[in-house]
Amino acid sequence: MRNSPNRRNFFKKSIVLAGAFSSGSLFNELHAKDFEEKANIYKDLSPTEIASNEDYWSFIQQAYPASSSPLLNLNNGGVSPSPQLVLDAVDRYSKMSNLAPSYYMWRILDQGREPLREKLAQLGGCDPEEIAINRNATEALNTVIHGLDLNKGDEVIGSIQDYPNMMNAWKQRALREGIVYNQLSFDFPIEDEDFIVDMYRKAISPKTKIIHVTHVINWVGQIMPVKKICQMAHERGIEVIVDGAHSFGLLDFDIPDLGADYFGTSLHKYLSAPIGTGMMWVKKEHISKVWPLFCDQDPTRGDIRKFETLGTRSFPIEQGIGEAVNFHNAIGRKRKEERARYLKNYWAEKANEIPGVNIHTSLKAAFSCVIAGVSIDGMTPRVLESTLLKTYKIHTSPVSYENIDCVRVSPHVYTKPAELDRLVKALGELASK
Incomplete structure (x- = not known):
């Protein structure tokens, strides 16, 4: 069967890989001009003022197939749907991969990870050398939880309102290795940051090594005073792990400004990236001491990429993150x-x-x-x-x-x-x- 002109053109585009951060990105093709026009119309409105401007947001809504669903989805805190251009990007990369998987995935799509790392770091206000790309917050945070050297009797402070997968990871370490996992209990909502910080402070003992805190509580949306908790913990020589599954891609912040040592998130929530995408951030000076969850040829190296030795993964889904970042950036964090x-x-x-x-x-x-x-x-x-x-x-x-x-x-x-x-x-x- 002869290749059609369209098929030949597809092969040509596949080889040069017009990725999400190139001039040929789907966002630039489909949305960039419209976003620019809308931005010019409402350039004098503050983020708070534009929050209730339905003309602007109807333009955003049209980009999501979910906006026309007969089922009203108000569980975006579980998994958020993606805009159409993200779905189209994953479809494009999937078709490309299936032409010759080992070639297009490993030799073509894999080359897009470094530009993606840079853009995620830019979004998070941090160094690309501190960002690892994975599949969800559970994987990111389990990597840190199981990767830290702790001894029998060392104490970790968390809360019973943290996410179950994280609590279970700490409970497994306690059961297997004898670390002590202490959990606080909060009666939300709480409108007093100092009260929350004092709860963690009072739980600290001479054996406390780690505080695990959830940035936005999964169950009821309480925003925790992470920056104050981190400052208090560091004054006492304690490291802090932050679960940012429900904050990244939603709240306007730079990861380093939180003051944490470790941060993990899912990208398929409010960033609207493809389902099964996540990210972890490790402060550069800590990378070498965290053992990777999946084996690496040099597990003690100080290269953030040691956390990405996952074997074969969905390269199309991973590269689809890029178009979600484009869409998010066009709206603006605030x-x-x-x-x-x-x-x-x-x-x-x-x-x-x-x-x-x-x-x-x-x-x-x-x-x-x-x-x-x-x-x-x-x-x-x-x-x-x-x-x-x-x-x-x-x-x-x-x-x-x-x-x-x-x-x-x-x-x-x-x-x-x-x-x-x-x-x-x-x-x-x-x-x-």
Whole structure:
């Protein structure tokens, strides 16, 4: 069978690899001009002012196939959908790879990792030599948790409101090696940063080596005072691991400014990168002492790439991250954070006025952004979640864990206020029964 002109052209483009950060990126082809025009129209608006500008955000919404779904997805805190250009990029790279996998993956697509590392580092405000690309926050943080040399009797401080995979990793080390894993318990929402810092401070003993803190609490969206915790810990010679699964790609911050020693995140949440993408950051002077989770030829080297010896992985998915970064950068970090917070407050403030409806998250900007917990008197979280899904086609996440009983609601920039009105109406109807 003869190759068609289109097929020959595809081969040609494949060889030169018009990657996500080249002039031939899909973002430049499909969105760059429109973003520039919108930016010029609203250049005089602050991020807070543009947060409620529906003309601007309707333009963003159109880029997401999920914006037209009959199912209202308000569980973006679990996994967020991607814009169409990210899906198209993964499809393009997947087709390329399957022409000759070992060639196109290892000799072509693999060459895109260093530009991607640089762009992720730029997004995180850090050195590219401190960034490793992997598959999710669990992998990133488990690499650090299992990679640190700790001795029997050494103590680690965390909380019972941390993410289960991280808690289980520490519990496994405690069970196998005899380290001591102490967990704090918080009654969220808390609107006092010093109170939270004091909780960690009071738990410290002469044997404490590590504090593990979650930047944005998965269950109810509480923003923790990470920078203050890190400063307090370092004054006592203690290192800090930060779980940034729900903060990176959402909040406007540079990773080094947190003051942490280690940071892990998933990119398939608010960055809207392909599902199964993640990133870890290790302060440069710590890299050599962290053992990689997957074996490396020199596990004690100070090269961040030792954490990327994963064997065969999905190169198309990895390279799709680049287009998600392009899209995110075009919106802007602060604009995205303020829109996300606006959407949370939009529905939560209305729901908070309904008798029998309870909000389990602070509505103050310093303590929450897009995630909030809600409950209705007389309904378990499981019943509320299932009713919202079956009756109203609204997808949320039920939480019945330790001292937290609510339904987690987490919209995204593609979510429309009118859709959140659906949620408020549903809560009102259910609360009145």
